[in-house]
Structure formats: C-alpha cells, structure tokens
Amino acid sequence: MKNLKTIICLLAICFVAITSCKKDERDLNESINSTGSLSIPQNSQSIKLTPANALATQQFKWTAASPEDGGLILYEVAFDKENGDFSKPMYKVVSDGGGVQPQVTISHKDLTKVAALCGINSSSTGNIKWTVIASKATNRKAGQESRILQLERPAGFAEVPTELYITGSATETGEDLSKAIKMKKLEEGIFEIYTTLKPGSYQLVDKTTSGGKKFFTEGSLVKEGTSAVTVTGSSKVYYLKYDFNVATVVDAVEVQSLGLYMSAYGNEIGKLTYASNGTWQSGNIPVVFFQFSWGRDERYKFAMHTSAGIRYLGSSNVNNVSPVGQGASYFYLNAVTNDQWNNTYKFDPSADNKNVKVLLNLNASGPYTHTVTTQ
Structure with a gap:
C-alpha cells in the first residue's frame, strides 16, 4: 500500500510539471495596414550623379508603416525601370538601422549602378522608378505609391575594375593572358603603368583568366569591348594612366x-x-x-x-x-x-x-x- 501511494504521488507531480511547462500559444499577427507614403526625393526630381565623389549621396525617406499589433516592420527601397511593376526589382537596398528606419542614404556610386541596371547609359539621362517594400515576418507588402527619379549619368563605368592589366602583342609579355602586366591602382577606378609598347595591339583587362571584362581606348575615352588598340612605329617606353570613374585616358606620354x-x-x-x-x-x-x-x-x-x-x-x-x-x-x-x-x-x-x-x-x-x- 505504501508503494502504491508513492507511485500515485510521483504521477501527480509529473502531471503538474508537464501542464506547467505548456506555454500560451497564439497566432503571429503579420498584417501590415499601411506601407506609409513617400516623402524624399520629390516625384520627377533630377539628380546629376557624381560617382567619383565619395561624399555624394541621396537620402530617401517615407512615413513609417502601421502594423496592427505594433510589431517590428523592416523596409527595403526597390528600384525598377520606368515601366516596371516591381515584381522583379532591378535593385533593392535595406533601409538604415538594419532595415528598421523609414529612410536610407544611398551613394551616387550605387545610384550609378542602379541607373546602369535600369538601362541608362553613361553620358545619358533617363528615368527610373522607386518605391518602398515593407515586411513583417513572411508578409511583404509593396507600397501603393511609387515615384519617378531622373538620373543623369556622367561618362564612366557603373562598376569600375578592382584590378587592371595590359595584354596583347604590343606589350612586353605578349598575347598570353596569364602573363598580362598588372597596372598600379592609385585609388578607386584609377590605374597607371610604365611599360614598353611595340608594333602590334593591346587591350586592358580586369582578369588574367578567361571570362573577364575587356576594355580599349578610343581617343581620350575608355570603352568596354573586344576591340584592341593598335600600336605602330618603333618600340617605346610609355606612361599610361586611366580613370574608369569618368572613362577617360588621363595621360599617355612617351x-x-x-x-x-x-x-x-x-x-x-x-x-x-x-x-x-x-x-x-x-x-x-x-x-x-x-x-x-x-x-x-x-x-x-x-x-x-x-x-x-x-x-x-x-x-x-x-x-x-x-x-x-x-x-x-x-x-x-x-x-x-x-x-x-x-x-x-x-x-x-x-x-x-x-x-x-x-x-x-x-x-x-x-x-x-x-x-x-x-x-
């Protein structure tokens, strides 16, 4: 009888412990009543991009979204072509504060990338569209409002090479791409080299393996493509300097x-x-x-x-x-x-x-x- 009472007590204790470990469960409210309205920049505002200036930025602001239960909402600014519907945005960026603030500051360098992705060529002006996407848990809601932004791109590349080499029959190492001569990087997008050029042709490349980007010069401009620069006359030593931020041959002297x-x-x-x-x-x-x-x-x-x-x-x-x-x-x-x-x-x-x-x-x-x- 004594053992039976002990067993009953233990079972009672286990039952209490199990029931006390149960937590109240309720469904997560993922509803977002409003995604807020856009405030900065103004609709159809024009921006002359200066990507070479590291301090050049543009702020985007909107009013905060309104969740039903006051929970945390995260934001992204989405960019698309002027006729896009944001179903597949060309570019997205998380807002300040890891996505919690209703604003974000974007550099002109990144806006130049956006312009390029939306089909605006260098030395050209075009329109893009932007909106804000709010998300809470798995629920994502694009804003009902979008705005046009007019971007003016300078001459230059949206993404400048991180490394640059010279290769070709006119160079010191010939046409073997793996032996291309590395140029000195002075700062972001700016490279120079002291080298010999002899009769033949050469290209500028960003890799010494296949699949890299190729560049050539035409007058004072640097262009992307498979064309090559032709060298004639006797072999000479040259100093060459290129600025990919503005797609320009800065210097080319013997x-x-x-x-x-x-x-x-x-x-x-x-x-x-x-x-x-x-x-x-x-x-x-x-x-x-x-x-x-x-x-x-x-x-x-x-x-x-x-x-x-x-x-x-x-x-x-x-x-x-x-x-x-x-x-x-x-x-x-x-x-x-x-x-x-x-x-x-x-x-x-x-x-x-x-x-x-x-x-x-x-x-x-x-x-x-x-x-x-x-x-």
Whole structure:
C-alpha cells in the first residue's frame, strides 16, 4: 500500500510539471495596414550623379508603416525601370538601422549602378522608378505609391575594375593572358603603368583568366569591348594612366629618358636605362659631392623626360636627412616639383668620390622606390 501511494504521488507531480511547462500559444499577427507614403526625393526630381565623389549621396525617406499589433516592420527601397511593376526589382537596398528606419542614404556610386541596371547609359539621362517594400515576418507588402527619379549619368563605368592589366602583342609579355602586366591602382577606378609598347595591339583587362571584362581606348575615352588598340612605329617606353570613374585616358606620354639629378649642380649626372616591367637601371655613375663653404652637398632626385615635358620624382620629405639608419620608406618615389633643393634624397656619405649604381622600380609590385649601391 505504501508503494502504491508513492507511485500515485510521483504521477501527480509529473502531471503538474508537464501542464506547467505548456506555454500560451497564439497566432503571429503579420498584417501590415499601411506601407506609409513617400516623402524624399520629390516625384520627377533630377539628380546629376557624381560617382567619383565619395561624399555624394541621396537620402530617401517615407512615413513609417502601421502594423496592427505594433510589431517590428523592416523596409527595403526597390528600384525598377520606368515601366516596371516591381515584381522583379532591378535593385533593392535595406533601409538604415538594419532595415528598421523609414529612410536610407544611398551613394551616387550605387545610384550609378542602379541607373546602369535600369538601362541608362553613361553620358545619358533617363528615368527610373522607386518605391518602398515593407515586411513583417513572411508578409511583404509593396507600397501603393511609387515615384519617378531622373538620373543623369556622367561618362564612366557603373562598376569600375578592382584590378587592371595590359595584354596583347604590343606589350612586353605578349598575347598570353596569364602573363598580362598588372597596372598600379592609385585609388578607386584609377590605374597607371610604365611599360614598353611595340608594333602590334593591346587591350586592358580586369582578369588574367578567361571570362573577364575587356576594355580599349578610343581617343581620350575608355570603352568596354573586344576591340584592341593598335600600336605602330618603333618600340617605346610609355606612361599610361586611366580613370574608369569618368572613362577617360588621363595621360599617355612617351618616356624618353630618365636622369639622376644632383641638386647642387642643377643638372643630371647620369642616365638610367629602361629594363622591363617598369624598372630602370644605371651603369656606374660617378658621384662627387659639391663643395660649399659650409660643407659638401649630397642631395639628389630623378628627372623623367617625357613627350609632355620633364617630370620629377623625389622624396615626400621637403627637407630630408641622411639615409643612414633609415627604413625602406626613405627611398619611396613621389611626383615632386622642379624645385632645385626641395623633396630630394641624400646619398650615403660613402658615395662621395665613388661610383654608384641605381635601380628604380615603378611597377605594381609595391610602393614606387629605388636603391643606390656604392661601387
């Protein structure tokens, strides 16, 4: 009898525990009464896009949606072609605050992508349409209101390459795409290269494997396509610079010679010869520090003679110190003015009345730099 009472008590306890673990259940209310009205930008507002300006943005705002139970609503701004119905938006972006705020700020760079997806070409103006999609759980509701936005695209690409290479029979590495020469990326969408071009043709590509995008130049414009640039005449060293933000050839000049310029003499004391892949090297160059009343002067920089005039390469420091004990950054090369004394380097004291050999590197492998070796 005692055991039976124990069993009955245990069963009673289990029943209470089970019933107490049950939670109240109710259906989730996913209803959205209203998706709110659009406020900014105004209908048919015109925006002149400047994607190269990282600070250029456009704000989109609307009134908050109204859920029946006060629950959380998330928002997306959807863009479509002018005649689209948002069933398959061309582009969507989540609102600020991870989707909870009734506003979003979109860069001109991203709006340029939207324009391209909606069929607006570079250097053209066209209309797109936008609305707000509200969602709660699995319920998504597009706004009853939509607005037209007129976008003016500048010359340039909606998506600029992250890397750029040059390839073709006119280049130093020939037509083997896997050996295409990498250009130096200066900033987003801007690339440059020092290289030899010989009779033949070349293209610009964003990959060294098949399937990448191809570009060519036509006058001062950069265009996407399979056409190639033809090179005639003798083999020459060139400096090429491209800005894909505005689809423009910024610079294309012949590099005729490169000299080691010594400030105190106001002249070049030796020449460097182009080797390959953006590098120049010298033979033995005699160095004699200039004798002033206060001491011997050892300052130098480089003079690059181009078809557009002389350009100087030197130190980022206006007034420099001795290279002894300095790190690699001391020898980094920068575009500098033609000032006789400023932004120069100093030879190692051991170079006085000796020969030096200079190696100058202007390729994409790292910072532009040079080395000076005393012989």
